[in-house]
Amino acid sequence: MKKLIVANLKMNTTPSEFKTYAMTIATKAKGSKNNIVVCPPFTHLAVAKEILTSSKVSYGAQNMSAEEEGSFTGEVSAKMVKDLGAEYVILGHSDVRNKFKETDKLINRKIKTALANGIKVILCVGESLQTRESKQTQNFVRKQLDDDLKGIYENELEGVIIAYEPVWAISTNKTSSSKGITNKDISKMVEVIRKEIEAQFSAKAAKKITVLYGGSVGLNNYKKILSNESIDGALIGAASLDVDAFSVIARENY
Ligand code: PGA
Numbered sequence: 711m712k713k714l715i716v717a718n719l720k721m722n723t724t725p726s727e728f729k730t731y732a733m734t735i736a737t738k739a740k741g742s743k744n745n746i747v748v749c750p751p752f753t754h755l756a757v758a759k760e761i762l763t764s765s766k767v768s769y770g771a772q773n774m775s776a777e778e779e780g781s782f783t784g785e786v787s788a789k790m791v792k793d794l795g796a797e798y799v800i801l802g803h804s805d806v807r808n809k810f811k812e813t814d815k816l817i818n819r820k821i822k823t824a825l826a827n828g829i830k831v832i833l834c835v836g837e838s839l840q841t842r843e844s845k846q847t848q849n850f851v852r853k854q855l856d857d858d859l860k861g862i863y864e865n866e867l868e869g870v871i872i873a874y875e876p877v878w879a880i881s882t883n884k885t886s887s888s889k890g891i892t893n894k895d896i897s898k899m900v901e902v903i904r905k906e907i908e909a910q911f912s913a914k915a916a917k918k919i920t921v922l923y924g925g926s927v928g929l930n931n932y933k934k935i936l937s938n939e940s941i942d943g944a945l946i947g948a949a950s951l952d953v954d955a956f957s958v959i960a961r962e963n964y
Pocket of ligand 1: 719875879882924945947948
């Protein structure tokens with residue numbers, strides 16, 4: 711099964727270091743059946759355009775402004791990332807929700823701006839440990855989807871990918887271990903997400919939407935996680951920093 715494999719480099723690497731990274735993944739991705747996307751920091755997008763344009767690897771930004779243009783010092787607009795060839799943008803990552811206090815309302819506006827500018831959205835949702843322990847995971851994720859996708863038309867949903875990223879499983883290696891998330895947990899949450907999309911849009915939309923899993927996917931567990939047929943791919947943080955490790959995951963036949 712063809713999967714979507716996305717690298718989230720977060721705030722790592724310099725543009726010069728990324729040049730080597732991009733050249734390596736462009737070469738290693740040749741012949742892969744999967745769709746491969748790399749999301750570096752904004753400052754690297756021009757390098758991505760230079761190196762990845764004629765390759766099999768697509769690229770995206772890690773966030774963007776909800777505003778089109780104007781007096782928003784320090785912000786980066788959809789038009790700017792689009793002009794640099796970014797096909798995707800990650801929105802609602804737990805880093806921006808928790809550390810920069812982005813709200814569902816803002817994320818909803820950002821999604822609308824991205825879609826209006828023809829950029830595909832990788833929308834991250836997922837619960838904290840506290841929410842999980844109080845057995846509120848399903849309600850919490852349903853509400854995130856409800857708030858984040860408010861006012862989006864069904865035909866626009868083609869440009870939306872959902873990444874289920876339980877916050878407590880990110881960069882912890884608590885994946886597929888006895889204490890961590892299991893494939894059963896992941897499949898259950900994918901089902902919850904599809905049911906919510908069905909409730910908000912339609913059964914057709916629920917079936918069609920791409921759902922990724924993210925949270926400590928790495929060389930030690932990718933085969934197990936990505937062989938789970940309920941998920942369409944993975945969003946990979948820490949392990950994607952090692953371009954060789956990321957290439958192995960991106961090239962596998964699932
Ligand atoms: P991780 O990060 O793979 O390091 O857990 C995933 C993410 O934050 O998108």
